[in-house]
Amino acid sequence: MYFSRISVNPTDPAKVMEVLKANDYALHQMLWKLFPDDPETSRDFLFRHDEDQRWPVFYLVSQREPDGSDELLRVASKPYRPQLRSGETLTFSLRANPVHTRKTDDANQKKRKRDDVVMHLKWQYRQSNADAVPALAELAQEAGEQWLVRQGERNGFRLLSVRADNYRQARLDTRRRNIRFSTLDFTGLLQVTEPDVFAETLCKGIGPAKAFGCGLMLVRRI
Structure with missing residues (x-):
């Protein structure tokens, strides 16, 4: 690499x-x-x-x-050969396309739809008849943090702190199709839990939309 x-x-x-x-x-x-x-x-x-x-x-x-x-x-x-130790703390920066994946057809278990996690959380607040739906920046922080915690559980790290901001909805018109996706910028601290798994994560990326500049996590030792 x-x-x-x-x-x-x-x-x-x-x-x-x-x-x-x-x-x-x-x-x-x-x-x-x-x-x-x-x-x-x-x-x-x-x-x-x-x-x-x-x-x-x-x-x-x-x-x-x-x-x-x-x-x-x-x-x-x-x-690029990440040398990592279990338990070490790193600062990180990540631009990602955080999505919530759900079934769209009970008869077809393979059929899935990806929802923007920020808009999905907004929908959940409305469905719960909350007195007020949080501001977009608060939704982005809450939804983004929840998503990255889950990513860490299967990608070899534990989230210690994170700031999720710069929420953006993008639309790209290509020759083949119109593409819509959203991005969030994450910065914070993480702890390595599985060095080999996390090293692979740094090379393969996190989340979808990698062809559009998402998924590359930059890390640095403190």
Whole structure:
């Protein structure tokens, strides 16, 4: 595995503007071009789109080392082999697509629907005849924390503290279909409970919508 930091070469303002205006799907396609050796291979990388002093920057975890010959993108890569200990505490940052999965047809056990956890929690408050539905920021914190606690139970970590914010609903129009998904940004502290499982989680990601910049967890020792 490789961990890469990818920045944009500012010498071509027109191309930089294309990156700044691109949606998550277009960014995924742009980053996929960094792996030209086997164009038929399925996506085998996670990415996170961020900013550094208002300039776009991308973090990648990939099975293959990205090609650094692109004139627009500056690639800095290193081998990625997380060395973890049970019980150690790490800070983390995660952009995820948290969903609640439910059955839609009792006669077909394989049929499932994914619901935005924030909107699902809002619906639950309304169904319970609560006196007041919390504000969106409170719903995002409550629903996001509940979701990440469950993720930790099966992905080798225990959540110690978390802030869930920057709730966003996205809509992407691609050639094949219209895609809608939501994202939350998580920051906080976690404790490693199963080092091997968590190391795999750092490489494979958390939750759906990985092709649109979700699921890559960045961690750092305190």
